[in-house]
Amino acid sequence: MASSKDRLSSTHSNAVAQQQQPIVQHDGPSGSQQKTVQTQNKSATVTGSLQIQLQNRTNSSTVYAYITGLAINNNNALFLLQADAKTPYYPPNPSSTGTKLSVNVSIPLGAPGSSIAATIPQIAGGRIWFSIGAPLVFAVNPGPGLVEPSIFNPQDPNINTNFGFSEFTFNSSQLFVNISYVDFVGPPIALTLTDTSNTTQHVSGMPANGLQTVANALVAQTHKDTRRWSSLIVNTSSGSNAGQLLRILSPNSGILLNPTWFQPYWQPYVDQVYTHYTTQPLTVNTQASFGNVSGEVNSQTNSLNLGAGGMFQKPTAADIFGCNTGPFATGQNSETNTIIPRLAAAFNRSTLLLTNQVPDGEQVSQYYTNTITNHYARIVHAANLDGKGYAFPYDDVVPDGGVPQEGALFSYSPALLTVAVGGNGAYAA
Known part of the structure; x- marks a missing residue:
């Protein structure tokens, strides 16, 4: 994989837009793949199309796949793959919001154990979606912009459908693909990437009972600390399966829907951290040209002063879980922008009282060991x-040479990407 030095941005949720308006326009790449995808690499041997195997590893025969994104070689036109899994569909620019698609883009995967071969052109900001039990409903807004399924809008036609997605970018340099739980946990998804030299990489995902395992652990955590972890569990609200476990929201998604959730949760830990660094320096390895940046908390301003890297006020729960507001909002200062991911990750993993070297002093075994931590992340990883x-x-922030945590694969010479949904037969490579 690309060095962690290249990792300056990460998975972005479009949750805010989805919450603010009933119809969401997804205008471009927003996935984590942007931080690692290289624009040029002389050793790349990428062809103009990618072969994908879509596998049904659920217990249902009613499973659909969808592939969406921006067609790089067609002026970044909005792209969806049609139901035959090989024909591109470029929606025209509609005159009104919420315009229905004029073609069928639901790719049926058939009975459990079946696979469907798909072919796509080079795509930016891509997603491979799956739905179980019912097809997904997509629409188009003027632009054109894709109206994606929303977990935030109760009027969304997909709100009671079991769905999930993986993210990818496939360009002239490489394929980058990852699984994501940044917004929610849905059906298990696994990735296998084989390159032209027959080298294989694999991301396992969860087994078939993974969603229930996460739900049980969140309930147990709420019993332990009385916080809102179990409130992140979402059951179907209507239909014959009403009350059935559907998905699990991330804390950030929960806060977007219910701003008071977790409001005071991080305060004791944040106070401890800021007190700790009034008497000793914190060193952040930017893993970029800025090198190591050190500073202490100014007791008068109650902010972490990292010199040219910026001043960091105490973050709130929303700042920590979301990683993009308050002191973690990026701006014009490039040095600050390299510090933000490393500092935000250290807060989520609660390692700032264990080492004053971020991220290089951290060990995976230390992540999430404080009683105040991102227990959702701890439970999901487990x-x-x-x-x-x-x-x-x-x-995706790790020490130089550290163990990747993000579940991403990439290749300069991809031959076949296999994406499996359902978790049956899931394995760790």
């Missing part, structure tokens, strides 16, 4: 057979 998958936006 439920994945290989422990990998984006559980918060900057979950």
Whole structure:
């Protein structure tokens, strides 16, 4: 994989837009793949199309796949793959919001154990979606912009459908693909990437009972600390399956829907951290040209002063879980922007009282060991057979040479990407 030095941005949720308006326009790439995808690489041997095997590893025969994104070689036109899994569909620019698609883009995967071969062109900001039990409903807004399924809008036609997605970018340099739990946990998804030299990489995902395992652990955590972890569990609200476990929201998604959730949760830990660094320096390895940046908390301003890297006020729960507001909002200062992911990750993993070297002084075994931590991330990682998958936006931050946590694969010479949904037969490579 690309060095962690290249990791300056990460998975972005479009949750805010989805919450603010009933119809969401997804205008471009927002996935974590942007931080690692290289624009040029002389050793790349990428062809103009990618072969994908879509596998049904559920217990249902009613499973659909969808592939969406922006067609790089067609002026970044909005792209969906048609139901035959090989014909591109480029929706025209509609005159009104919420315009229905004029073609069928639901790719039926058939009976459990079946596979469907798909072919796609080079795509930016891509997603491979799956739904179980019912097809998904997509629409188009003027632009054109894709109206994606929303977990935030109660009027969304997909709100009671079991769905999930993986993210990818496939360009002239490489394929980058990852699984993500940044917004929610849905059906298990596993990835296998084989390159032209027959080398294989694998991300395991969760087994078939993974969602229930996460739900049980969140309930147990709420019993332990009385916080809102179990409130992140979402059951179907209507239909014959009403009351059935459907998905689990991330804390950030929960806060977007219910701003008071977790409001005071991080305060004791944040106070401890800021007191700790009034008497000793914190060193952040930017893993970029800025090198190591050190500073202490100014007791008068109650902010972490990292010199040219910026001043960091105490973050709130929403700042920590979301990683993009308050002191973690990026701006014009490039040095600050390299510090933010590393500092935000250290807060989510609660390692700032264990080492004053971020992220280089951290060990995976130390992540989430404080009683105040991102227990959602802890539980989600534990439920994945290989422990990998984006559980918060900057979950790709690791020490130089450290163990990746984000569940991403990439290749300069991809031959076949296999994406399996359902978790049956899931394995750790």
